[in-house]
Amino acid sequence: MNHLTNSDKPLYLQIKALLEDQIVNDQLKEGMQAPSTNQLVKFYGLNHVTVAKGVNMLVDENILFKKRGIGMFVSEGAxxxxxxxxxxxxxxxxxxxxxxxxxxxxxxxxxxxxxxxxxxxxxx
Known part of the structure; x- marks a missing residue:
């Protein structure tokens, strides 16, 4: 994973951009499980609400989708x-x-x- 360094952007947008970059760069491919909110919270030491906001934006844009009890996955066509x-x-x-x-x-x-x-x- 990359480190968050863009201080002029809110952290939730940095999380969103990080995941987007991983999809564009084929680190996360369609159908693959994305890092969980808890993993991102632990890795970056951020507030759960902050991370969830960035991840949920990707869900709202149909870039990621949730499988209840399993996790987040990269959507087809993302x-x-x-x-x-x-x-x-x-x-x-x-x-x-x-x-x-x-x-x-x-x-x-x-x-x-x-x-x-x-x-x-x-x-x-």
């Missing part, structure tokens, strides 16, 4: 949902602002694409 959501967030946070600034600077679509290719290759 990784795809998370990737889709993160891609939309990426476009909103980065691409939209980049395109707006490129328009202000008169940078063409082809130039943007070339810059991105160069950066991905490590040439820029």
């Amino acid at each position: 990784k795809e949902k998370l990737l889709y959501s993160r891609k939309l967030d990426f476009v909103d946070k980065y691409v939209l602002k980049m395109v707006e600034e490129a328009n202000r600077l008169g940078i063409s679509e082809q130039e943007i694409i070339q810059y991105v290719k160069e950066i991905k290759k490590g040439e820029l």
